Amino acid sequence: MKKVTLGTTGLQVAPINFGGNVFGWTLNEKESFDILDAFVAAGFNFIDTADTYSFWVPGNTGGESEAIIGKWMKERGNRQDMVIATKVGFQNNERPADISKENIIKTVDESLLRLQTDYIDLYYTHIDDGKTPIEETMEAHAQLVKQGKVRHIGASNLSVENLVSSLEYSKNQGIPAYEVYQPHYNLIERSEFETVYAPIVSKYNLSVLPYYSLASGFLTGKYRSVDDLGKSPRGGGANQYLNEKGLGILSALDKVSAKHDTQPATIALAWLLNQPQVIAPIVSATSKQQLAVLTDAPNIILDSSDLEVLNQASAY
Numbered sequence: 391m392k393k394v395t396l397g398t399t400g401l402q403v404a405p406i407n408f409g410g411n412v413f414g415w416t417l418n419e420k421e422s423f424d425i426l427d428a429f430v431a432a433g434f435n436f437i438d439t440a441d442t443y444s445f446w447v448p449g450n451t452g453g454e455s456e457a458i459i460g461k462w463m464k465e466r467g468n469r470q471d472m473v474i475a476t477k478v479g480f481q482n483n484e485r486p487a488d489i490s491k492e493n494i495i496k497t498v499d500e501s502l503l504r505l506q507t508d509y510i511d512l513y514y515t516h517i518d519d520g521k522t523p524i525e526e527t528m529e530a531h532a533q534l535v536k537q538g539k540v541r542h543i544g545a546s547n548l549s550v551e552n553l554v555s556s557l558e559y560s561k562n563q564g565i566p567a568y569e570v571y572q573p574h575y576n577l578i579e580r581s582e583f584e585t586v587y588a589p590i591v592s593k594y595n596l597s598v599l600p601y602y603s604l605a606s607g608f609l610t611g612k613y614r615s616v617d618d619l620g621k622s623p624r625g626g627g628a629n630q631y632l633n634e635k636g637l638g639i640l641s642a643l644d645k646v647s648a649k650h651d652t653q654p655a656t657i658a659l660a661w662l663l664n665q666p667q668v669i670a671p672i673v674s675a676t677s678k679q680q681l682a683v684l685t686d687a688p689n690i691i692l693d694s695s696d697l698e699v700l701n702q703a704s705a706y
Contacts, residue, residue, distance in 0.1 A: 391433030397597030398569045399542040403436040403473050405688045409674040410439035414454030415447050416676050422458045428678045432685045438672050440477035441501050452482040453504050460506035476501050477516035487519040491530035513540040517547040524556045532565040544570030557594050575600035577658050581706040591667050603671035611654035642703035646696045659687035661700050
């Protein structure tokens with residue numbers, strides 16, 4: 391798989407980012423190792439996780455995903471070949487959201503320990519905690535970059551005001567700035583990103599790594615009625631899209647995927663890869679069959695008629 395440059399970071403990544411939220415949740419350790427092996431065998435090298443994954447599972451406290459990834463890299467001896475992204479600041483069962491300097495400095499060491507590495511390629515501010523000054527958060531990140539614990543930083547789930555203020559502060563102070571933004575963005579959830587965030591992303595030349603790239607699995611096409619929602623532990627998230635617009639988008643995906651002899655999920659990801667600044671959509675898979683559908687997306691070349699069909703169906 392051909393690698394692409396992740397914006398201003400210089401990191402070379404294959405254009406699909408594996409979402410590690412499933413590790414320690416819908417996949418146990420052995421299953422996680424198997425899917426990661428298949429991902430790498432297909433030519434990919436980019437993994438996304440967070441220090442809180444998967445705290446929502448009964449008995450978990452957060453960090454389970456990082457620990458699985460770390461053990462896998464240790465056993466495979468492939469840390470130098472991987473690009474690892476993790477995040478800090480989201481709430482878990484033990485504390486509220488927290489992007490204070492104290493918490494960032496403390497939890498990065500915990501993430502490094504779980505990941506069994508001495509550096510993180512891409513470290514995100516996961517969410518705005520509503521109380522920490524942006525100056526404090528950015529200075530904490532700058533310290534980590536200076537120490538070599540983090541190579542590059544990114545942001546997710548920030549207000550426009552917070553994102554812009556953070557970028558301006560870094561520029562004015564001459565310290566490391568966010569180089570990546572991770573938004574909720576997909577074929578059915580377009581309006582907020584395209585109208586509010588896209589101008590900021592373009593102005594500051596941020597690379598975009600969308601999460602929920604398949605709208606909680608809805609864009610795979612397997613949820614077409616309420617009866618289908620029980621097909622997966624994550625199926626409940628697709629219920630909100632079972633309406634006229636959602637079904638219209640599935641119809642468009644069916645049409646374009648039939649033309650390319652592939653699956654709706656592949657086309658949904660190929661559409662994202664056609665959007666400005668999008669480098670590597672974040673996706674999860676729980677089987678090698680699902681993984682093959684997702685990792686084929688960079689091979690699909692959508693023409694203008696394909697894009698017109700998809701854009702018309704998903705217009706807002």
